Amino acid sequence: MAGPAAGGAIDxxxxxxxxxxxxxxxxxxxxxxxxxxxxxxxxxxxxxxxxGASACMAGGACTYSFEAKHRVLGLDLADLEEHGAVRGSVARAMALAARRLYDCDIAIATTGAAGPGPDDYGVPAGTAFIAVSAGEELVVEEVRADGDRPAVRAAVAQRALDLALRVVEM
Incomplete structure (x- = not known):
């Protein structure tokens, strides 16, 4: 992908x-x-x-279902159906797939169980995995968040931004 669009600096x-x-x-x-x-x-x-986000934000894939993860990101559908999506390996594969899909430098991926109860594979609510791929760096982090669905989702989104910032600043 070409460099970020011209324009003012992001504040x-x-x-x-x-x-x-x-x-x-x-x-x-x-x-x-x-x-x-x-x-x-x-x-x-x-x-x-x-x-000013358009200066460096390529796009985002919301792949909630297994089928979407398979069709959009190319993840193995049989693996997802057998083992579920709340795993570090899935977050990793999602981040790498987003880098390819958008031909970008940095990709952030999230997968998890928002609740209110465990997912169909017994993963407790509030369990999530975040992956950030930037250059040669690929970092995967497991997150445990408390609260209801909105609180868990917000906490994971914040942790993902924090992790991506740390990776980019390495």
Missing amino acids: PVGHGAAGRLLAAAQQRGLWIATAESLTGGMLASRLIDVP
């Missing part, structure tokens, strides 16, 4: 980790994409809420 003030991540990406000439399950587009939305 991260008042936009937390999303603003700082976008500003860091713009400074380095990097593009960002997301592949989301648990967060259902919340991560992309937080990034796009930052004025």
